[in-house]
Amino acid sequence: MAAPRRRMGLEKVGVPLLIILSPLSALLVRPVNWIGLYDVGRAIGKGNFATVRIARHRIAKTKVAIKSIDVSALDRENLVKLEREVKIVKIIDHPHIVKSYEIMRVDNMLYIVSEYCSSGELYETLIEKGRVAEDVARKWFSETASAVSYLHSQGIVHRDLKAENILLGKNSKIKLIDFGFSNFQTGDQLLNTWCGSPPYAAPELLLGNSYDGMKADIWSMGVLLYILVTGGFPFPSDSVNKLKRSVLSGVVKIPYWVSVECADFIRKMLVLNPGKRYSIQNVLQHRWMYIRNDTTKNQVQLLDPIPSSSIDIRQQCKLNPTIMMFMQQHGKWSEEQIIDAVVGRDFESPIFATYELLADKVKKGTLEGTGEEYPRRGSRGSILSGKANVDEQPLTPTISAHQLAQLNLSSPDCDSDDSSNSDLCDDSPLSSMEPQNHEKQFGLPRGLDVIGNRFENRRHTLCASEQLLSPNMMGQFPPPNLLLNNFMMNPPLGFPPMPEGQTAEFPLSSLHPALATFPMADYTKMLPVPKNERRASAGETLLPTNIDLQQHLANLSANPASFPTVEEEGRSYLAKYGGKRNTVHSLGNQMGGGIQNPIPRYQRSPYSKAPPAERRSSWASPSLSAQQTNHLETLFKRALQTNNDMSRLHKEFKNLSHGCAQSQITNEGSSLACPQISITDEYNRQHNIAPSASSFDPVSIFQKNAQEVVFGQRPATAIGFSSTSFSGMSTPEQTTRSMDDRVRSIVCTLPFAEVIEELKSSLNILKIPFSEFHEMVYEPQVTEMRRLSLPSGVEIGVAVLPPEHKAHVEFAIINNDSPTSEMLCDQLICRLRMIDPNWSSE
C-alpha cells in the first residue's frame, strides 16, 4: 500500500547537518531518504532500468537529478552500456548537455548525479503545444546541433538523439541527456551495434548495416527538426517494417507550411545515402540556421567553437579560495583532499561534486551580477608543492563565504528558488517513504502507484537484449518492393555490406577486468521477444540485419498491411489523448515490472495542434477514407503479386469508380473524391515530368513503374485510377485528375504577385470571404504556391511553374455542386483574362 501522502521537508531527515556530513556518521546513521550528500525526493523520470529522482545537495543546496540503476538487474550488454555512459558523462562538458557531478556505487546500485532540468522533455512540450514556430525550432535545434557538434568533435556519437532525450532547462535552454547508447568513434571507423529509436533511425541502421555513427546522428537530427516544425513524424508507420519501407522509399513529404529553407535543410539531413548526407559542420552552416538576425546573434554565441578540451583550460586556472574555505568548514575536508579530488576530477568523490556544484552556484551568482569569474578547478602545481595553488588575492572580486552562504544556503523549507526543496517536499508518496534501506528506495522497480501517474506513459529506449519486433511483426514484411530490393542488392555509396557477425564496439576489459571473461553476444542471433515487451526505442537486436531482411523478403508474406495516414494517426492520437499532457510508452523492464502501453511510441504521431486547414496537404485533392485507401492499396498489391496483372487492377478500379459516381466511396459525397492515382512529387521530379506535359500518362507510368508508385501517407492523398492526362498543378501529393469541368485552369503571363492581388481584390469586391495559405509546390525545385480557400468549397491555387515559369491558376470546386461556384470561377477567370491579354488555357 502506498505510504500516506504528506509534505516532507529536509528536516524530516532528523539528523543534524554536521553529523550527516561526517563520513563516519554517514556510515553509522543512514536516514531514510538520502544517498551520499543528497536528500532525495520524488521520481521525475523512469527508463528501462533507471529511475531518476530529484534530490538536493546538502551543502550546495542545489537541486540535482539522480539516476539510479540496479546493476544486478542488468545483463552484460546493458552493463557495458552503463559503464560506457559513465565514462562518457565524466568527460563531456557543454552548456547544452546535462552536466554530471557525481557517480556513486553502493552495493548493487549505481547513481549518476546530474544537473536538474526543471522544464521536462522537449517531447512533452511538443505533445502539449504541438509543432512550434520556426524561430523557436531554430533556437532549440541550433542548441542541439551545438551539443552534437561538441560531441562529434570529441569523437563521441550519441546514437539516441530524439525529442525524449532533450530536456528543457531554465529559459528553455536545451539540455541533451541519456548517453546510454553513446560510443566513441574515430576516423572512418564504422559501428555495428544497432542503437536508438526506430522513428529516428537512419536507413543504414534499419538495414542492419555497419554505419557511421555521426551520420546516423544527423539523420536523427533531421527527424527531430521535422517533428519540431510539423508536429508529426516524417515516416509515420505502425511497425518497424513499414517504417523501414517508408524510410527506404526516399520520400520525405514536407507540409506546405514549412519554409523553403527549412524543407531544404530537413531533406539534406534525411538523405538516404550517408555519404551524401550532411555532416554536423554542414548542419551548422545551413542558411536556415541564420535566417533571423536576432537568432543569428544567438547562433554565433551558441555555435562558438567549444574548446576541444575545456578541462585543460580549467586546469590552468586556480581553485576558488572561497569555495575551498567553505568546503573545509562545512564538509570538514582538508585542503589536500579537496585539491586531489577536484584536480583529479574524481567523479566518485563527494568532494569533487561539492566543489563543482558550488562553483556552478558561484557562476550563477556572476550571472546575477556578483562579478565573480567562473571559478575553476585547480592546477597540479599546488599539489607538487604540497600546498593548494590558491590565489592569496582571489581572481576578480570573489563573493565571500557569507555571500555564498546567502546565495546557496537558503532555508530548508520549501521555497521557489533553485535551491529550494519544493520538489523534495512534494506530496508524492516517495517523499514520505517508510523507513527502509536505500536500495529499496532507489533501485527496485516500484509500482506506478508509488512512482506517480506521470510515469504511466513513460517511454523507454530499448536495450540490446530487449526487442521491438514481435513474431507477428516480423512476419509482416512487405511484398517485394523494387526500390527496397534494389537498394539492398546494390547499396549506394556509403552502405557497406553487413559483416558476417557483429561484435561489441567497446572493449569490455577496459571497463572492468572481470568483464573480459563475458562471452560476447552475437546480436544477430537474438530471438524476438513477445510483443508485450516492446519498447519505444530499440537496442542492438531489434531490427533484422541485412541478411535477415533479405531472408524475410524472400519469404515475404502476401499479407501486407496498409499505411495509416498521418491524418488517421493524428485523429486516433487526438481521440485517445485529446490534447492532454500525455506521453506514451510501453513500460516495464525485463525483470518483469511495469505496465504495457498499448501503443508503441514509434507508432504515434504527435500531429496534434495544427488547425484542420493546415492538415490538408493538397489543396484540391479530397481524401479517401482509410478503408477506401486500404482497399485500393490492397488492389494494387494484389496486382503486383499477380505479375503486374494490371488488367485486373484496371477492372477493379473501374468498378470502384462506378461506385464513386453514386458517392459511395467518397468521404464528402463529391465526385472529385473518386479514386485517383497518387504519384508523388518526388516521382515526378525524378522523372522530370512537367505537370502540364500532355504526354504525361499516369496509366502507363503506373503500369511500367507500378512498384515505384509511392502510396501517400498524408491526408488528402488519394490513390486510384485515372486514364486521362494530367492537368493542373503539382502539389505535395500530386494527384492526377481528369479534366473535370469542376476544375478550371488558366496560365497567366502576369507576375505571380499581381495574379494573387487581382484574385484577392476581385473576391473583396464580390464580398466573398477567403482564407489565404502559403504552400510549397515541388516542381522540380520548391516553388511557392498560394491557395485561396473559399468557404463555399472553391479552392484557387496559384503557382509559377516550369517549364515556362508562368503563373498557373487552378480553380477547383471541391465540395458542392452549386452552379454559383462555377459561375464564380468563370467570373474570376474572366477578370484575369481581362487584365492579361496573353493568357492561355490549359
Ligand SMILES: Nc1ncnc2c1ncn2[C@@H]1O[C@H](COP(=O)(O)OP(=O)(O)OP(=O)(O)O)[C@@H](O)[C@H]1O
Ligand atoms: N537531469 C535531469 N533532469 C530532469 N529530468 C531528468 C534528468 N535526467 C533524466 N530525467 C528524466 O528521466 C527520464 C529518464 O532518464 P534517462 O533517459 O536518462 O533514462 P534511461 O534509463 O536512459 O531511459 P531510456 O530507457 O528511455 O533510455 C528522462 O526522459 C527525463 O524525463
